[in-house]
Amino acid sequence: MYKVFVNELPLILTNKVSETANGEYFLLNKDAIRTAIRSLRKKKLLEAYIYHPNHEEILKKFTQEIPLVVAAGGVVTNAEGKVLFIYRNDKWDLPKGKLDKGESIEDCAIREVMEETGVKDLRIENFLRTTYHVIVNSDIYTLKQVHWYAMKTEFEGKLKPEKKEGIVKARWKGPKKIQKALQNSYANIKILFEGD
Secondary structure, eight states, X not given: OEEEEETTEEEEEESOGGGOSSOEEEESSHHHHHHHHHXXXXXXXXXXXXXXXOHHHHHXXXXXXXXXXXXXXXXXXXXXXXXXXXXXXXXXXXXXXXOOTTOOHHHHHHHHXXXXXXXXXXXXXXXXXXXXXXXXXXXXXXXXXEXXXXXXXXXXXXXXXXXXXXXXXXXXXXXXXXXXXXXXXXXXXXXXXXXX
């Protein structure tokens, strides 16, 4: 099962017919996928399911219809145990960005955090999870796949939000401020802070 967010609502790619409670099923073809995405965007549905019997094939077939953009980012913790957030498009987010050609996913995650916040001396602790969301730009649909890593840093310098990327703030946040920030964040970011 893959959970893909469309405007904060889940589009679930599944090989099980029993998973739906109050959503609607769609087949894995271009027209059905576009209808499912439109229904979620217009809030006609609160969740939708794309069904395909083969779990191994489902994401590959989905990305044949909706182009895939690979990105990486970090949940960065400093020496005080605070987590690094960025503020962009009136929401709290985490630093991330697109993979460059020939770059490893880990290198991309570190580069993007550095570029978007100015934080240096990052080290990856472990892989956290992969999230998915659909981006709609002039009726062109793209699936963004973000690989998230837990990172640590001893960096104590000034944070430098990358203005040309629309980032207006970069802040270290402790537990209370993290909870507050998550109230004005994205579903994909919230799930990074949920205990599994």
